[in-house]
Amino acid sequence: MRIALLLLAGLFSLTAQAAPAPVATFDRSHWPEQLDSPALFDVASRAEILGFARVLGESEKLDQGALAARLNLRQVNLLSINSVRQRLWQRLWRNYDLAQKSCEQDASFCYAIDDLADFRKQTASFEVAADSFYAGWVEPGRAFHEHYLNELLRKAALFPQTASEIERFSDLERNGDELNDRLFLLTFDGGPSLAGGSTDGLTEFLRRQRLGATFFVLGNNLQNRRDKTSLAELRALYKGQCVGLQGWQYRSHGQWQGWQDSVLRSQARVQGDLPEQYVPLFRPPYGQRRADSQAFFASQHLQVVLWDIDAQDQGPLSSEQSAQRVLTLMLLWRKGLIQFHDAQPKAQEVVAWLLKQTAQSGIGWEDCRNFGEKS
Known part of the structure; x- marks a missing residue:
């Protein structure tokens, strides 16, 4: 009976959902x-x-x-x-x-x-x-x-059958709405990249700009990076930045039976390897998490962090299209958490474009440590 119900649920999911439309883009030259x-x-x-x-x-x-x-x-x-x-x-x-x-x-x-x-x-x-x-x-x-x-x-x-960043399950989850007007936080998912990859260039670029971003890392990526380089190099990579966790692997934490172990393993890895950069924040891959998971996160002194501006930098958008989408959403929402993926080389290009376009606009960039330590 249980197998039959699972099959029916899967069938409903397939019939209820069709391929989403192309993501919204806007040419700012208009x-x-x-x-x-x-x-x-x-x-x-x-x-x-x-x-x-x-x-x-x-x-x-x-x-x-x-x-x-x-x-x-x-x-x-x-x-x-x-x-x-x-x-x-x-x-x-x-x-x-x-x-x-x-x-x-x-x-x-x-x-x-x-x-x-x-x-x-x-x-x-x-x-x-x-x-x-x-x-x-x-x-x-x-x-x-x-x-x-x-x-x-x-x-x-x-929602809520397919969880996402569109709604919070409780007030304990954060999505940037608590930021002040004109204030934005740069966040990056899915890293780190392989040694010498896009994460390296991005973190160095941010340090030159005197900006601190929050990097939500995957435990297996972090361990592989440390094993192939060194702990000292790993800490140098994230110097001046904040590091939260995204689980052990980039997989939905909404239906996965091992989701709690994924969170605990990655938390132990980040805290152990990057104690100076660690912030007690968890970002669910795809925004998918269980509706009843808040007690677990509270017991681990973790806050779930979503986003309200997505760069769509993992898809077919060019870096310029992604940047112009983000800027348009910044104008619409006036504050918030911007989601990028640091394993994508275009992420640095998007951030550089945004900094140039908004240099005189009166906006500000939230300090990642200040955000990460708020309860």
Whole structure:
């Protein structure tokens, strides 16, 4: 009977999910201004917030069948989708309220909005005139917002049967929402690379920029790296950085029977090898973890850390496409944890591009040690 149920669950998973659509990308050349001041960052941020809010509102007019068809799914969890929508509305209004504080310096995309109800009403009729300075942004921006919303709603539609970063299981999990406005944290998954690989160049680059990032490492990768080099070289690799854990191997910790052992082994390895860089943070591969896992993590003095901005640097996007996606999401969410993969050579190129594009924008980079030691 148990085998039959497992087979049926697997069959449902295959029929409920189809291949996801290509990830959202946006060519920033469609935006006519450089983000070379805090006020211009806010102008672009207000535009992204209003544009995304409009397509979010339009999606609420779809019935369950139309929504499933749009997301290329057989079934959707409408309760989960509505919960995510409600959270998105709250955050969009909060972000817009912050972004409109500079309206006296530049009134572009500024409206007299005092609360969430007014915000929803305004965004429902949001338009940009055909002769506007920003007219060239409208259609490419709308396409990005629709594709990105589909990404979020698809994850919501599958949650919690397929866990992801779209929702927290408890307030003990962190996703960057607690950061201050305009503050971002660089995070990297799946490393370290082989000796002389992309992790080496990236950590050296970050040190030159006087930046500290959080690296969520795999226990087997860390052990192989140490065995083929030395403990001293491993510690030099992560000098000035923070190191959390991602389990012993890059595998879903949602259904794996050995997930607890994976966490404990990797925790012991990181604490033992990198005591100065260790931070008590765990990032689940693919964002997948058990809904009832919080007691275990609390017993190990670990916090689950998700993300809210993904670079999609493991897929087919070029480094420039990945960078422009991240910057657009930074404008939309105004703070958060950015997920990269340091085993991907493009990660350093993306970070370098972002630093150049935002140098005068008034944003900041959260200190990884400060973030990692918060309880």
